[in-house]
Amino acid sequence: MKVHKCHRWPGDMLPLFAALGVFLIAAQPAMAHKLSLFAAVDGKTISGYGYFSGGARPHNVTVTVTAPGGEKLGETTTNEKGEFAFPVHYKCDHILTINAPDGHSATFTVEAGELPDDLPALGVDKTRTPQVRHLAPKAAAPVAPQALAPATAASADEIDRAVEMAVKRQIDPLGKQIIKYREQLDRYEEKIYLHDVLGGIGYIFGIAGIAFYFLGTRKLRGNGVTPQGRGK
Amino acid sequence: MHIPDGVLSGPVLVSTALLAAGGVAAGLRKMDYEHVPRVGVLSAVFFVASLVHVDVGVSSAHLLLPGLIGVMLGWEAFPALAAALLLQAIFFGFGGITSLGTNVLDMALPAVVCWYAFAPAIRRSGNTRRAFVLSFAAGVTGVALGCVLVTVVLVLSGREFTAAAAALFAAHIPVMAAEGFITAAAVTFLLKVRPDLVGPRRAVPLFPGVEG
Numbered sequence: 001m002k003v004h005k006c007h008r009w010p011g012d013m014l015p016l017f018a019a020l021g022v023f024l025i026a027a028q029p030a031m032a033h034k035l036s037l038f039a040a041v042d043g044k045t046i047s048g049y050g051y052f053s054g055g056a057r058p059h060n061v062t063v064t065v066t067a068p069g070g071e072k073l074g075e076t077t078t079n080e081k082g083e084f085a086f087p088v089h090y091k092c093d094h095i096l097t098i099n100a101p102d103g104h105s106a107t108f109t110v111e112a113g114e115l116p117d118d119l120p121a122l123g124v125d126k127t128r129t130p131q132v133r134h135l136a137p138k139a140a141a142p143v144a145p146q147a148l149a150p151a152t153a154a155s156a157d158e159i160d161r162a163v164e165m166a167v168k169r170q171i172d173p174l175g176k177q178i179i180k181y182r183e184q185l186d187r188y189e190e191k192i193y194l195h196d197v198l199g200g201i202g203y204i205f206g207i208a209g210i211a212f213y214f215l216g217t218r219k220l221r222g223n224g225v226t227p228q229g230r231g232k
Numbered sequence: 233m234h235i236p237d238g239v240l241s242g243p244v245l246v247s248t249a250l251l252a253a254g255g256v257a258a259g260l261r262k263m264d265y266e267h268v269p270r271v272g273v274l275s276a277v278f279f280v281a282s283l284v285h286v287d288v289g290v291s292s293a294h295l296l297l298p299g300l301i302g303v304m305l306g307w308e309a310f311p312a313l314a315a316a317l318l319l320q321a322i323f324f325g326f327g328g329i330t331s332l333g334t335n336v337l338d339m340a341l342p343a344v345v346c347w348y349a350f351a352p353a354i355r356r357s358g359n360t361r362r363a364f365v366l367s368f369a370a371g372v373t374g375v376a377l378g379c380v381l382v383t384v385v386l387v388l389s390g391r392e393f394t395a396a397a398a399a400l401f402a403a404h405i406p407v408m409a410a411e412g413f414i415t416a417a418a419v420t421f422l423l424k425v426r427p428d429l430v431g432p433r434r435a436v437p438l439f440p441g442v443e444g
Contacts, residue, residue, distance in 0.1 A: 034326055102399035103235045103386050200319040201276045207315055208272025215265040
């Protein structure tokens with residue numbers, strides 16, 4: 001057998017390591033190529049948007065809405081900003097699925113508890129069929145609170161309504177705040193962290209190390225050397 | 233290019249997984265002791281490079297490097313990409329576990345094709361310019377073939393052909409150009425410093441003095 005120069009691999013692989021280093025530095029603001037979906041309830045409308053981690057928004061992509069049982073509730077389409085809105089007709093979990101034509105997809109579930117109480121449960125109102133609608137305008141702004149009639153004339157009903165309005169006024173900004181935080185949380189979950197990337201590289205090198213060991217053992221045996229030393 | 237879980241139909245998932253498993257087995261059988269570091273490093277390069285994402289308007293795209301991985305690894309591209317894709321799926325939900333086989337096949341098969349189509353010619357090419365053109369072609373071909381394969385699996389799973397093909401190619405034309413240059417630069421550099429890293433290889437004994 002012809003005798004070749006035996007390479008010391010760490011030195012040999014230096015250019016590749018250098019390339020890897022460059023990629024690592026480039027990967028600092030790394031973001032995965034993945035489609036995600038975010039939605040929130042706004043009155044009787046579910047509105048939200050799809051986004052590729054990294055900022056691109058999916059244009060004109062269908063969002064399908066299904067009930068937990070698999071029953072299709074309708075569908076809508078994202079606009080140029082990747083946003084969509086879907087009018088809610090039933091109080092049940094709404095599972096939103098976005099399917100980009102290039103094979104990316106994502107789902108998001110809006111739970112029944114987030115929807116207004118005055119909606120019928122799914123299956124109760126058979127006459128009202130779900131509609132297919134493109135980006136519908138947002139639900140009408142809440143009715144301005146009525147001026148309170150003098151306390152003496154106020155019936156229990158009116159007091160109830162006034163209290164409801166006051167509470168709504170207090171809670172609305174809070175709800176918007178919560179949606180904002182949920183959005184932020186969602187993005188943090190999608191974010192790629194450097195320690196994950198480094199961990200992955202570590203795994204790959206570890207696997208390569210194990211392969212190195214086994215193939216090396218095989219090779220040594222083939223050369224008449226036992227793992228414990230030069231035998232035979 | 234990373235297809236997530238729940239997009240493809242069962243038969244497509246199963247058949248591509250079987251094909252990918254065959255490719256991984258072939259790659260492992262052909263893998264020699266000396267090539268392990270190379271396979272590991274290129275696996276890591278792919279792992280990191282395909283996380284760096286660029287917004288290309290309608291979608292987002294990232295490097296895939298089938299051309300570079302192909303001309304350097306040949307069949308060993310299968311185990312290299314399988315390891316990297318599995319870790320991407322676990323760590324980042326990038327791609328999916330059930331669609332792992334499909335993703336491995338879609339990216340490693342173009343690499344193997346590049347190996348057969350370009351590696352011998354690159355190795356033989358006497359001058360740098362010729363090698364540059366050939367490896368540029370390898371980079372472009374690798375990505376284009378990857379897009380074709382993804383389109384095929386999507387269409388086989390009941391997606392509409394034109395929409396899928398248009399979306400994929402629109403997002404990957406800039407990637408093809410970038411990969412052409414990256415592959416060409418990397419390969420011509422390697423040909424200068426370590427020509428044996430590119431193209432068909434010779435066996436090198438572990439301990440030259442010790443022979444059975």
